[in-house]
Amino acid sequence: MNDAAVHDDHHDHDHKPTGIGRWLFSTNHKDIGTMYLVFSLFMFFVGGAMALVIRAELFQPGMQFVDPQFFNSMTTVHALVMIFGALMPAGVGLANWMIPIMIGAPDMAMPRMNNMSFWILPFAFTLLLSTFFMPGGAPAGGWTMYPPLVLQLGDGFPFLIFAVHFLGISSIMGAINIIATVFNMRAPGMTFMRLPLFVWTWIITAFLLIASMPVLAGAVTMLLTDKFFGTAFFDAAGGGDPLLFQHVFWFFGHPEVYILVLPSFGIISQIIPTFARKPLFGYASMVYATASIAFLSFFVWAHHMFAVGMPLTGELFFMYATMAIAVPTGVKIFNWTATMWKGSMTFETPMLFSIGVLFMFSIGGFSGLMMGITPVDFQYHDTYFIVAHFHYVIVPGIIYGVIAGVYYWLPKWTGVMYDEKLGKLHFWLSTISVNVLFFPMHFIGLAGMPRRIPDYSTQFADWNAIISIGGFVFGLSQLILVWVVIKCARGDGEKATDQVWESAHGLEFTLPSPPPFHSFTTPPVVTDATAHS
Amino acid sequence: MSVDKLKRTVLGLIAVSLFFVSGVVLAEYPLNLTEGVTPTSQKVYDLHMTIFYIVTVIGIAVFAVMTWSIFHHRKSKGAVPAQFHHSTFAEITWTIIPILILVGMAIPATKTLVFMEQTGDAEMTLKVTGYQWKWKYDYLDEDISFFSSLAAADNEARQLNSGIDPSTIENYLKNVDNPIVLPVDTKIRILTTAADVIHSWWVPDLGWKRDAIPGYINDNWTYIEEPGVYRGKCTELCGKDHGFMPIVVHAVSKEDYVTWVAEKKAEQAAASSGKDMTMAELMEKGKTVYGTNCAACHMPNGEGGAAFPALAGSAIATGDVANHVDIVVNGSKNNPMMQAFGQQLNDADLAAVITYERNAWGNDTGDMVQPSDVKAARK
Ligand code: HEM
Ligand SMILES: [Cu+2]
Ligand SMILES: [Cu+2]
Numbered sequence: 001m002n003d004a005a006v007h008d009d010h011h012d013h014d015h016k017p018t019g020i021g022r023w024l025f026s027t028n029h030k031d032i033g034t035m036y037l038v039f040s041l042f043m044f045f046v047g048g049a050m051a052l053v054i055r056a057e058l059f060q061p062g063m064q065f066v067d068p069q070f071f072n073s074m075t076t077v078h079a080l081v082m083i084f085g086a087l088m089p090a091g092v093g094l095a096n097w098m099i100p101i102m103i104g105a106p107d108m109a110m111p112r113m114n115n116m117s118f119w120i121l122p123f124a125f126t127l128l129l130s131t132f133f134m135p136g137g138a139p140a141g142g143w144t145m146y147p148p149l150v151l152q153l154g155d156g157f158p159f160l161i162f163a164v165h166f167l168g169i170s171s172i173m174g175a176i177n178i179i180a181t182v183f184n185m186r187a188p189g190m191t192f193m194r195l196p197l198f199v200w201t202w203i204i205t206a207f208l209l210i211a212s213m214p215v216l217a218g219a220v221t222m223l224l225t226d227k228f229f230g231t232a233f234f235d236a237a238g239g240g241d242p243l244l245f246q247h248v249f250w251f252f253g254h255p256e257v258y259i260l261v262l263p264s265f266g267i268i269s270q271i272i273p274t275f276a277r278k279p280l281f282g283y284a285s286m287v288y289a290t291a292s293i294a295f296l297s298f299f300v301w302a303h304h305m306f307a308v309g310m311p312l313t314g315e316l317f318f319m320y321a322t323m324a325i326a327v328p329t330g331v332k333i334f335n336w337t338a339t340m341w342k343g344s345m346t347f348e349t350p351m352l353f354s355i356g357v358l359f360m361f362s363i364g365g366f367s368g369l370m371m372g373i374t375p376v377d378f379q380y381h382d383t384y385f386i387v388a389h390f391h392y393v394i395v396p397g398i399i400y401g402v403i404a405g406v407y408y409w410l411p412k413w414t415g416v417m418y419d420e421k422l423g424k425l426h427f428w429l430s431t432i433s434v435n436v437l438f439f440p441m442h443f444i445g446l447a448g449m450p451r452r453i454p455d456y457s458t459q460f461a462d463w464n465a466i467i468s469i470g471g472f473v474f475g476l477s478q479l480i481l482v483w484v485v486i487k488c489a490r491g492d493g494e495k496a497t498d499q500v501w502e503s504a505h506g507l508e509f510t511l512p513s514p515p516p517f518h519s520f521t522t523p524p525v526v527t528d529a530t531a532h533s
Numbered sequence: 534m535s536v537d538k539l540k541r542t543v544l545g546l547i548a549v550s551l552f553f554v555s556g557v558v559l560a561e562y563p564l565n566l567t568e569g570v571t572p573t574s575q576k577v578y579d580l581h582m583t584i585f586y587i588v589t590v591i592g593i594a595v596f597a598v599m600t601w602s603i604f605h606h607r608k609s610k611g612a613v614p615a616q617f618h619h620s621t622f623a624e625i626t627w628t629i630i631p632i633l634i635l636v637g638m639a640i641p642a643t644k645t646l647v648f649m650e651q652t653g654d655a656e657m658t659l660k661v662t663g664y665q666w667k668w669k670y671d672y673l674d675e676d677i678s679f680f681s682s683l684a685a686a687d688n689e690a691r692q693l694n695s696g697i698d699p700s701t702i703e704n705y706l707k708n709v710d711n712p713i714v715l716p717v718d719t720k721i722r723i724l725t726t727a728a729d730v731i732h733s734w735w736v737p738d739l740g741w742k743r744d745a746i747p748g749y750i751n752d753n754w755t756y757i758e759e760p761g762v763y764r765g766k767c768t769e770l771c772g773k774d775h776g777f778m779p780i781v782v783h784a785v786s787k788e789d790y791v792t793w794v795a796e797k798k799a800e801q802a803a804a805s806s807g808k809d810m811t812m813a814e815l816m817e818k819g820k821t822v823y824g825t826n827c828a829a830c831h832m833p834n835g836e837g838g839a840a841f842p843a844l845a846g847s848a849i850a851t852g853d854v855a856n857h858v859d860i861v862v863n864g865s866k867n868n869p870m871m872q873a874f875g876q877q878l879n880d881a882d883l884a885a886v887i888t889y890e891r892n893a894w895g896n897d898t899g900d901m902v903q904p905s906d907v908k909a910a911r912k
Contacts, residue, residue, distance in 0.1 A: 061699040061700070061705060062690065062691065062695070062697075062698070062699045063691055063692065063693045063694070063695070064693075064694065066693075067693050067773075068773045068774060068775075068776065068777075069773045072770070072772075072773065072775070140772075140773075141770065141772075142770045146731060146770075148729065148730045148731070148747060149730040149731065149770065149771060149772055152730070152772065236746075236747050236748020236749070237747075237748070241748070242731060242746055242747060242748065242749075243746065243749070276606075276614065277608070277614040278614040278615060278616065278618075279616065279618040280618065281617075281618055281619060282618070282619045282620075282624055283618065283619070284619070285619070285624050307733060307742055307743055307744050307768075307769075308744045308746065308751075309725075309743055309744060309746075309749065309751035309752070312646065312647065312650045315646060315650075316643060316646065319639070319642065319643075319646070320639060323635045323638070323639060324635075326631065326635060327628060327631050327632055327635070330627065330628075330631045331624070331627065331628060333595065334595075334623075334627045335624075337595065337598055337599050337602070338620075338623065340599065340602045340603070340606065341598070341602045341606065341615075342602070342606055342612070342614070342615035342617075343602070343606050343612070343614045343615070344606065344607070344608040344612040344613055344614040345602070345603065345606055345607045345608060345612070346607070346608045346609070347607075355599070355603065358599060359596060359599065362592065362595060362596075363592070366588040366591075366592055369584070369588060370581070370584050370585065370588065373580065373584055373638065373642045374642065374646050375576070375577055375580060375642060375645040375646045375649055376577055376580050376581045376584065376642075378577070378649075378740070378741040378742055378743075379566055379577055379581070379737065379740065379741065379742070381742060381768070382733060382735075382742070382768040382769060383768065443562065443563060443564045443565070444563060446563075446564065446565050446566045447563030447564065447565065447566075447567070448563070448567065448737045448765075448766070450735070450766050450767070450768040450776075451768075452770045452775065452776075453766075453775065453776030454776050455691050455699075455706060455776055455777075456706065456776070457704065457705050457706050457707050458699055458700050458705045459563055460563065461700075462562060463562065463563070
């Protein structure tokens with residue numbers, strides 16, 4: 001970043017600490033946001049490397065590279081790293097950077113807690129990843145940690161549990177901070193119904209986090225006492241119930257998927273109007289749809305457990321509730337489409353990635369709807385069809401949203417325009433490979449290939465080879481993003497204007513690019529004309 | 534790129550992909566859900582196709598609108614942005630119509646689900662118990678009971694760098710040593726449970742899967758309409774060898790089933806009769822039993838692995854016979870991974886596998902263990 005430019009600004013309190021201390025003890029929302037984002041990018045590659053081990057082993061039938069136990073560790077830790085190390089920190093990082101700026105605040109409400117919630121993360125992941133070097137190896141019972149299987153883990157077990165505890169604490173602190181900031185630090189005139197949608201989706205996400213994370217913490221604590229203190233919460237032989245864990249886990253787990261996706265919905269709600277040069281269609285219904293999705297997400301958890309053998313009424317309830325979620329989700333898709341309709345569109349990289357979200361998240365939504373139909377889910381469950389579903393919603397749904405946000409705000413953060421050619425190349429390579437990677441998974445899943453297996457019957461060989469090729473191309477394409485970010489961070493590129501994009505609205509675009517160290521020291525005044533980016 | 538050129542490119546791409554897809558279909562790539570051989574699987578398949586068509590139509594409609602506006606409402610074509618930002622009519626319409634479609638989907642789904650849950654009036658009962666990593670089947674009406682594990686040839690081929698090409702094995706990873714035999718045209722109750730961790734029993738042709746959970750007995754049913762061999766897998770992650778515990782169902786006519794029951798009973802009676810076997814018989818049977826029950830940990834060549842002791846040249850396998858019989862029949866006191874196989878294998882199998890271990894891989898002790906020795910060692 002360009003220090004001199006920042007110091008030239010007429011901001012009196014703009015003394016920026018220097019050296020390692022600037023990052024270790026940082027209480028600045030932008031520096032902490034940057035650290036979150038860099039951490040997330042790093043973990044994206046750590047988790048990605050594990051995915052490539054999985055895809056290398058599955059390239060051909062037969063066991064070539066790893067033994068089955070290590071394979072299971074790869075699937076388990078890949079998922080934990082991606083969900084808790086890449087996706088969640090990316091969302092929090094963007095929130096840190098953008099929310100104070102978007103609502104016209106100088107910083108987050110609780111800057112010291114902000115520092116702590118970030119620094120817990122590297123600590124928690126050191127705990128988690130150190131299990132690879134322990135007797136019994138890394139967690140291998142799936143990211144869902146179902147007992148009794150998870151209790152068979154060796155010395156790594158308490159490390160897994162405490163890592164999850166720390167990740168939960170970090171998320172809850174982040175969520176409290178965001179709520180406190182938005183509720184107390186909005187600029188004059190920034191009413192709730194004038195908040196940019198990214199801020200709205202994050203408030204709702206933060207409430208989901210506060211409601212669901214403690215539930216997860218409780219469940220894993222019960223695992224810990226079952227293993228070490230002789231309790232039998234989940235042990236049928238001791239009067240406990242292995243299914244209790246699954247119910248509690250998914251009571252956290254389903255809201256968790258919306259915790260991951262809602263910020264991404266918020267991001268594309270900022271981007272699409274900018275490049276369609278037209279206000280967001282149905283602002284109010286977007287807010288209500290997001291809130292209803294969040295509310296409903298607490299009543300659908302058992303759609304992950306249809307195969308455990310619930311009573312008929314239970315199965316019917318969870319089927320209907322799951323189908324109901326499709327309604328507000330559909331409303332959002334239709335609203336974005338209507339925003340583009342009769343706009344005047346251009347297709348810079350952030351817009352390309354956002355359109356990617358529209359198309360490919362929808363595919364994941366469709367398969368989700370299919371799996372919500374209980375009687376057919378008895379066939380789909382725990383096959384590659386599920387793997388296809390959640391990767392469509394996660395990769396081109398959530399990760400594309402995050403990447404779109406990075407391209408959209410990168411010029412704002414660094415003051416330098418990113419390389420559009422590289423951005424487009426990144427988009428097209430990713431989009432082709434992501435479909436080669438995940439689309440055929442629908443086929444092999446339907447045809448009967450279970451998930452979480454290190455070796456498979458020869459009938460699936462051709463598709464698996466194709467999938468693995470898609471996987472490697474997708475993984476390598478992400479290096480382009482790193483290159484683009486490095487170029488901008490080094491100041492290599494055209495200087496960005498304050499406005500950055502021709503038709504960008506919102507308070508972030510009233511600040512210089514890059515913005516001063518303390519965002520708004522005098523609060524801006526928001527009116528209807530400047531609101532609703 | 535001009536719009537014309539773009540259109541041509543898109544049409545070209547569609548043509549190429551259609552060609553590709555049809556080629557794929559011709560090559561018989563697996564693509565879709567199995568129709569199966571039970572009334573349930575048929576209903577499930579029909580429901581799957583119905584919902585698939587509905588979402589495809591919705592998908593095409595939504596994607597068409599998006600694509601249309603991407604092509605026509607672009608700045609490079611001189612599009613001037615409209616400024617509308619809501620329409621109560623549109624918003625209500627696209628809330629109501631999806632609700633109606635969903636209700637239309639929920640009705641057949643509910644009917645199928647209710648049909649699937651009618652577990653009463655079964656003519657026979659099969660109890661399925663998941664173990665790490667094999668299945669136990671109890672025919673509750675016939676007093677037949679046996680374990681079923683991955684077949685030895687598949688088991689050898691799936692070892693890390695085994696050097697065996699999986700395509701030389703027909704139905705690779707879908708073969709077992711002891712398949713289940715079930716009669717057609719019979720309402721069969723299938724109970725699922727587990728002995729250690731959670732497993733899930735799935736034969737796609739039957740139209741459902743159901744978890745096998747320790748402490749629970751889940752109730753399911755099936756009614757197979759066509760004789761044939763139907764293969765399935767465990768579908769709930771259950772540890773190291775989760776990928777290697779397949780299921781094979783032989784559906785046969787009612788008459789053949791009666792014959793099989795008689796044969797199986799005679800076989801089980803012979804195995805527990807304590808009759809002596811010859812060295813050759815013991816070694817042959819022992820090799821198979823070892824391949825399906827022990828090789829996962831002790832390895833096919835008896836060399837063991839990081840957490841599992843080698844049996845080739847081991848003190849127990851070449852020392853006192855009584856200790857060897859004891860650890861196999863009653864398990865290890867020090868390490869629960871070495872289970873008490875006395876509960877899982879019959880006397881003949883145990884005698885054979887112990888004899889095999891004492892004479893294979895250069896353990897040439899020459900010792901023979903007979904079923905009667907095993908019977909005596911059972912606690
Ligand atoms: C919003 C983004 C979404 C995300 C991030 C997401 C994520 C996931 C994940 C990770 C799983 C697999 C869990 C596991 O077994 O390990 C899953 C399963 C499932 N999802 Fe989604 N999903 C999303 C949207 C939807 C939608 C819109 C629906 C339905 C309308 C849906 C319905 C389901 C169902 C029914 C399952 C369980 C399938 C099974 O295991 O048999 N999901 N989802
Ligand atoms: Cu869910
Ligand atoms: Cu399993």
